[in-house]
Amino acid sequence: xxxxxxxxxxxxxxxxxxxxxxxxxxxxxxxxxxxxxxxxxxxxxxxxxxxxxxxxxxxxxxxxxxxxxxxxxxxxxxxxxxxxxxxxxxxxxxxxxxxxxxxxxxxxxxxxxxxxxxxxxxxxxxxxxxxxxxxxxxxxxxxxxxxxxxxxxxxxxxxxxxxx
Amino acid sequence: xxxxxxxxxxxxxxxxxxxxxxxxxxxxxxxxxxxxxxxxxxxxxxxxxxxxxxxxxxxxxxxxxxxxxxxxxxxxxxxxxxxxxxxxxxxxxxxxxxxxxxxxxxxxxxxxxxxxxxxxxxxxxxxxxxxxxxxxxxxxxxxxxxxxxxxxxxxxxxxxxxxx
DNA sequence: TATTGTTATACTCTATAACTATA
DNA sequence: TATAGTTATAGAGTATAACAATA
Numbered sequence: 552x553x554x555x556x557x558x559x560x561x562x563x564x565x566x567x568x569x570x571x572x573x574x575x576x577x578x579x580x581x582x583x584x585x586x587x588x589x590x591x592x593x594x595x596x597x598x599x600x601x602x603x604x605x606x607x608x609x610x611x612x613x614x615x616x617x618x619x620x621x622x623x624x625x626x627x628x629x630x631x632x633x634x635x636x637x638x639x640x641x642x643x644x645x646x647x648x649x650x651x652x653x654x655x656x657x658x659x660x661x662x663x664x665x666x667x668x669x670x671x672x673x674x675x676x677x678x679x680x681x682x683x684x685x686x687x688x689x690x691x692x693x694x695x696x697x698x699x700x701x702x703x704x705x706x707x708x709x710x711x712x713x714x715x
Numbered sequence: 716x717x718x719x720x721x722x723x724x725x726x727x728x729x730x731x732x733x734x735x736x737x738x739x740x741x742x743x744x745x746x747x748x749x750x751x752x753x754x755x756x757x758x759x760x761x762x763x764x765x766x767x768x769x770x771x772x773x774x775x776x777x778x779x780x781x782x783x784x785x786x787x788x789x790x791x792x793x794x795x796x797x798x799x800x801x802x803x804x805x806x807x808x809x810x811x812x813x814x815x816x817x818x819x820x821x822x823x824x825x826x827x828x829x830x831x832x833x834x835x836x837x838x839x840x841x842x843x844x845x846x847x848x849x850x851x852x853x854x855x856x857x858x859x860x861x862x863x864x865x866x867x868x869x870x871x872x873x874x875x876x877x878x879x
Numbered sequence: 880t881a882t883t884g885t886t887a888t889a890c891t892c893t894a895t896a897a898c899t900a901t902a
Numbered sequence: 903t904a905t906a907g908t909t910a911t912a913g914a915g916t917a918t919a920a921c922a923a924t925a
Contacts, residue, residue, distance in 0.1 A: 558848035559786060559841070571826045571833055572790040577799045581783055585851060586858050586867070587761035587776070589874040594754035595801075596878035601751055612751070613915095619745055622723060626736040630883060635741045637759070639917065644885060662735040666883040666924045669735055677723070684722035687749060694750050697876045703750070706877075709870040710753040712861045714760035777892095794906060803894065808908055830901045830906045 556584035586713070597694045604690055608683045609653075613638070615683060617646060618672070621656055622680045626669040628661065655679060720748035754877070761858045768854055772847045773817075777802070779847060781810060782836070785820055786844045790833040792825065819843060 558581070582588045601612055610618065616636050621627055629647065633640055647670070650656045655676035661667035672680065695703040722745070746752045765776055774782065780800050785791055793811065797804055811834070814820045819840035825831035836844065859867040 558852050559845045571823055573826055573833075574788045574791045574795060577784065577791060577795050578787050579784065579799055581787060581848065582780055583875070584871075585855060586871060586874075587758060587765055587854075588780070589871055589878075590754055590758035590761060591776075592801075593874040593877040594751060594758045597751035597754060611914095612755075616746055616752070620741065620743065623742050623745060624738045627738045627741060628883080629885095631738060631741050635743055637756075640884065641886075641888095641918085642916065659735055661883095662737055664883080664925075668884075669737075681723050684745065688722050690751075691749060694877065698873060702873055702876075705869065706873040707748075707750060707753055709862060709866055709873075710750075710757040711747070712866075713757040713858065713870075714753075792906075793908095804907065805895085805909075805911095806893065825906095828902075828906080832907075 556581045590710070590713070597690075600694065601687070601690055604686055605683065608679055608686075610679075610683060614646060614650065615687070617643070618650065618655065618676060618680050619684065621670045622672045622677060625671045626659075626661075628667045628669060630667070632670070650676075720745045750877075754874075761854075764858065765851070765854055768850055769847065772843055772850075774843075774847060778810060778814065779851070781807070782814065782819060782840060782844050783848065785834045786836045786841060789835045790823075790825075792831045792833060794831070796834070814840075 598612055601615075605611070605615055608615075613636070617632060620632060620635060624631075629640060629643055632638065633643055647656065647658070651658060654673050657671045657673055658668045659671055661669050695706075698706065762776055765779075769775070769779055772779075777800070781796060784796060784799060788795075793804060793807055796802065797807055811820065811822070815822060818837055821835045821837055822832045823835055825833050859870075862870065
């Protein structure tokens with residue numbers, strides 16, 4: 552039933568320590584046994600590529616996420632966006648200002664709650680996201696190129712089980 | 716063979732857009748179909764817990780990784796650490812200074828290369844990591860509590876296929 | 880009294896340029 | 903000329919406090 556690499560054992564270090572030695576090959580087995588370590592490495596690898604390819608749209612991953620939700624949920628509010636993406640309101644405001652300045656979104660009064668503001672994609676915003684989401688779908692294939700279709704599906708399902 | 720949620724279709728937005736509507740339930744299906752999105756959410760969920768539980772040792776995830784590699788690879792150099800963990804040398808120096816100040820590591824001359832410096836865990840460093848790695852192993856079980864043993868093993872393997 | 884959106888600001892993380900000592 | 907380690911600093915990302923308007 553042992554899944555993780557063995558942790559340090561005290562006896563492993565009871566003998567006198569050599570005063571100077573050279574490490575030929577780095578032993579990363581313990582770290583590599585940790586889910587968090589692997590999940591982070593994998594997400595960084597994917598997001599790195601995403602960052603490069605989305606640069607043509609001038610969209611960082613977080614901008615892409617925000618725009619995608621606005622396009623698929625016209626009228627969504629800031630607080631809904633924050634909840635869905637785990638963002639903090641003060642940080643979202645800055646992003647929305649930038650997106651509005653680029654005329655990718657519009658802010659319209661909320662129909663029932665005068666405190667809230669509905670976010671809508673502009674025509675340009677929709678056009679941009681049509682391309683950007685196509686690119687994202689292509690990157691999806693590249694990111695999972697080393698996996699079979701079944702494996703990719705499994706990976707997605709298991710990742711979701713971790714954080715939901 | 717379609718794995719990702721359908722991207723935006725132009726026709727989806729050809730009808731006139733309502734001037735104001737309320738979003739009852741946020742549709743995140745497209746984002747949730749992306750591997751990067753799920754990998755990031757999962758890694759954040761795990762690392763968040765890791766951060767909390769490792770606070771008693773005053774170790775952030777990166778400190779834990781560095782200390783773990785030093786303990787398992789006494790004599791490892793900064794450049795080896797940077798390569799193994801994807802860190803930049805200037806940032807590592809600051810961390811090592813802090814760890815040395817806490818008397819968790821020692822820096823000794825490299826046996827063959829006078830430019831390099833070997834990193835060694837102190838007795839206190841080893842003692843600390845004995846506990847910290849036990850905690851990490853426990854957290855590993857908690858992070859994958861919703862998965863069967865076989866699923867956790869599969870997840871680890873598939874994540875590694877993504878970034879290696 | 881709680882929530883939405885906002886401003887200003889602080890803190891942390893990551894990245895770049897330039898330097899030294901040595902290979 | 904290239905590499906290991908270092909310093910200083912810039913930039914991006916994330917977090918906290920406090921506020922006005924509305925529920």
